[in-house]
Amino acid sequence: MSDKLEKDLKDMFDEIPEAEGRRDRAMFVAGVAARRPQPIWRRALVPAAAMFVVLFALSIGSLEASPGQTLYPLRNALSSVGIAQEPVEVVDRAIRRAEVSLERAEELLDDNEDFAGAEARTERTLAQLGEARALLRELSGEAREERADEIEDLNQDAFRLLEDIDEERAEAAEEAREESDDDDDDSSGPGSGSDDDDNSGPGSGGSDDSGSDDSSGSGSGSSGSGSDDSSGRGSASDD
């Protein structure tokens, strides 16, 4: 009985018609084919290319890394295998950069009177000189002293330039003020001169120079003589 029941159950499920499934089969097979492992060289190609790009970018970025910067150890490593620049070259390059920057600042001041631009450029020069000074640690002996002097000279030049910028800015401001004062005088004279000259100009001019003397002189004189006359006339009449 049990065997027959199990057989009947199996037959029952076997009677279930199969699903079409062709499309699913094709998708499954295609999916499996897509997972087929690539040849080793092809699998390695993409990671290797990516690695190369990253290393190249890091190498370029590290060429002028200063001590203390993240890429500095990489630069040291590259330097040890002769890929990175020599320390002297790196310092010289930094000094040249600062020099060019300072020249540009001088041009901005002398040719364009661009005080703000020249000031900004000079400040950048000072920062570049700071970087160059940090790189000096990698040098020693005469090479180091020479570069240190060069940096110091440029540093002083930069500070002098900042002073010049301040002075010229102040001069320019003074000139501008004077020009504006002149402009003020010219513009007020002709505009109100006819009225002031006629009505109050002489009066007030007299009060500044001789008017006060005249008026006070004539005033006191007239009052003096007046009082004398009146008193004389008064006393005469009494007589």
Added chain:
Amino acid sequence: MNERNLKRLIRSTAHGDEEAAGELFDLYQPRVYRYALSKLWDNSAADDVASETFARVLRDLDRFKWRGAGFEAWLFRIASNLVTDHVRSKQREMPQGDASEYAETTELRTPEWATIAGETTRELNGLLAVLPPDQREVLVLRFAGGLETDEIGAVMGRKPNAVRQLQFRALEQLRDRMRDGAEI
């Protein structure tokens, strides 16, 4: 197919062998479909479950490790989970009363094949519907999926002895009901 050949087939499939993939699909897709249809009584839903099962096989084949009950248990566990997900999603879509009916009753959705099948099939189909869910699951995995006891245990998370007991009780119930001429 013996275990050694099946392992070779799976390894080849995992390595992108199209022929092996086709063979693996042909070997198991009908069984998975039958299992899903026996649980869901819905051709379209069973089709979806079978399709999704093989999509997951494709996705996870690299991670498959032959342990314990092996590939068939792994395959039918995927199918079983998908069937459960389908039933839950259907239950969420249905009014509450109908939802419990969907999970427990098969008679209302007796598929075409069962209605045109022989008397015994129709009778068994009706009897299966009233078995407790775990007993029915054992029989469906055993006779629709073609799994062995240890594989059924791996799918259901039961020990082989427990599966044997469930199967024994299920068959006993069916036998009693058939003998008594139980209502279908």
